[in-house]
Structure formats: C-alpha cells, structure tokens
Amino acid sequence: MPELFRAAKAATMIPGAPVIDDAAVIVSQGIVTEVGTYRCLAPTHCGPVTDLGDVTLAPGLVNAHSHLELAHLRGLCPQGQGFMAWVEDLLTRPIFDLDPALLYKALDELKRTGTVMVGDIATRFAKEMAGTLEASGLFFVVFAEAIGEAVPKKSFIPQAGHGRGVLSVAGHSLYTTHREVLRAAKAEAGARGLPFSLHLAEHDDEVAIMAGEPSAFLDLLRSRGRLLDFAPPGKGPVQHAADLGLLDETTLAVHCVKVTDQDIETVRASGATVCLCPRSNHFIGGDRAPWEKWVASGTPLCLGTDSLASNHDLDLYAEALYFAERFEGDLSLTELLAMITRTPARILGAGDRLGTIEPGRVAAFSTVPAAVIDHFHRPFPSTIPPAPEA
Secondary structure (H helix, E strand, C coil), rough: CCCCEEEEEEEEEECCCCCEEEEEEECCCEEEEEEEEEHHHHHCCCEEECCCCCCCCEEEEEEEEEEEHHHHHHHCCCCCCCCHHHHHHHHCCCCCCCHHHHHHHHHHHHHCCCCEEEEHHHHECCHHHEEEHHHCCEEEEEEEEECCCCCCCCCCCCCCCCCEEEEEEEECCCCCCCCHHHCCCCCCCCHHHHHHHHECCHHHHHHHHHHHHCHHHHHHHHHHHCCCCCCCCCCHHHHHHHHHCCCCCCEEEEECCCCHHHHHHHHHCCCCEEECHHHHHHHCCCCCHHHHHHHHHHHCCEECCCCCCCCCCCCCHHHHHHHHHHCCCCCCEEEEEEHCCCHHHHHHCCCCCCCCCCCCCCCCHHHHHHHHHHCCCCCCCCCCCCCCCC
C-alpha cells in the first residue's frame, strides 16, 4: 500500500526545482511515485501517512570516496604532521587486518547519518567488501585499487554479481601505479561502462615526484621496492593524468588539492568529476584545495569523507558543514546538497536510482541537520573559523 511522507520542506534536488514547502512524497514498494505539496497530494491518497515534522527532507547521501578497509584505524593515526609522517605511521599498522565489528560499526554510522551509497576504495578485499556492503543494504561502487607495475593477465575487476552495486577499478595514484597499469585500468573501466577513480594532486610530494624534484616520500617508496624504474614526466599531476588519457566524463578525480588555474581548466574541459575531501586533507597536513576556484569553474564536484585513518567520522553532513563554514564566497544550500546527492550519484552510475527525490527513484531519504540549515540563514562570516580540535 502506498505511504505518504510529509515534511516541512523537501529539497528534491531535481535540477531547477525549488524547495517544496509543506512537502509530501508518496512511496510504493520502495519507489517514489509522487512528489508535491501535502495540500495537493493528501486528498487523493489512500494509505498510511508518516509526518516527519519540522524537517527538510533531502535525497539519501552519496559518499563519493571512502576506504572502509581502514575502519579499524579510527583514532590511531597522527594528525596534522603532514603526508609523509601519516604514511610512515600507516605502514607500521596492520592495515589489512579487518575487524568485522569495527567495519559494521562504520557501516552503521554511514546509514545513521543519512548515507545510502558509497564509492569505496578496496586495496585488497574488493570482492569481500562488495559482499559486505550488499548485505548492509547500502548501494555502492567498490573500486578495486590498482597499485604497482604489473597489468593483470585477465582483469582488474573481481567477478561478482550484486543487486545494489558494482565492482570497478581505481588507480591508486600516478606515483604508485605504473602508467601502463593506469591506462589499462582506465580502459577496462571504460569498456565495461564503469566509473574510474584516481587520487590526484593530493600533496606536495606528488607534485615533486612528477617534476623530478627531490622527495623524501619518493625515497621511502623506493626503499620499499616501488618506483625503481620511474621516469618523472616533468609536468604536474593533472597534466600527466590528462596526457595518459585518464580524465574524461567517467573519471572521479579525488582530492585535487595541489592544482593551478590551468589544471582546473584541464579537468573542467575533460568532463571529469572532482571529489573533495576537506576534513581528510586538513587531518593529514592542514592542506586545503582551492574550493572556491573549483566551484567557480563549473566542474562537477562532490564530497567524500575518505578513511577513518584520516578523519574522525563518516558523517557526510558533517563534511558538508565543515566545507560550507570555511567556504570564502557565495555558496547556496542547493549547491552544497548537490555535492553529496545528485552529483556523486551520477558519477557513480546511480543517477537513475538515487540523488533526487522524484517519481521512479528509490525512496532513500535524509534529513538536513539543523546546523546546516542554520548556516545558510546566518550572515556570512568575515573570517574562516578555526578547524575543530580532534
């Protein structure tokens, strides 16, 4: 029997559609069938009514970038000491010793805070992570991460069938994954019509490695048997990724912190989507992408929490509020919500099911926290507030 959900407001995230006051959404068998005002839909509705009260309803959230394999490292890694120190510490820890209880706690946190889909990077356990996410009820893309110098003989992507998600492939980075491996991974994702993910322009050492400049991080990698035959391209990470054919409308470029104006234009022109991870970048080394330039460029943007080794939680609304409070310029609530609903749903291949509240979409909702609503009703601060203490 159809059920009507009533809310004070609904941000449907349908492009161009206004926020609905005294909103009503009718759901049948888990699918939205009608959206409008309560006044218009209630008189002809026959079925239960759930009044959600004085809330703003939004689509369920899509976390575009996570590393759930690292859920057991919450609170253990150093904060604010830079990328090199963070990696050195990470390499001393049992990175791949999954703790099922802590993984399930992380999944519960995602669902409790409004997330209905994740784009998750799996370095070792892609097939297992997909099965766990399927069982959790979350929608997902699990990206099997390609690292190293060898192109697999058969496929980067484990074969598995799932109803709520897919497996794809990601390149770890330009400096840990051989260029031919990156090209092959991108080609396989493209041939299968799947999204491709890549950590890109994340930190200063990446820029130095690409330019052929001295780098303590490069020395660390080589001491572990990596990049022994690496030939620096002598160009920035974004340009190198573009030259390798890694940037197009199915690419999710993650971080994009160390970029020039030309880099931003290169990404925009390619059609790629950028995933910003503000709290993770700050956690590791206090870095900040040029958010305002990315927004002004018109590049499709989304937000991700990254891992619990570099963030305090997986709350995507907390990520969005952090971003909004520190954004230096005009940013609307609709623009912010698009970064955690419609845009990531599209790049992850779920735009026909998630990301908006409209007929035919999955009935997966979130409620916008009061702190987020209140931010857009306050005068814009003249200075950037300090980052919260750990």
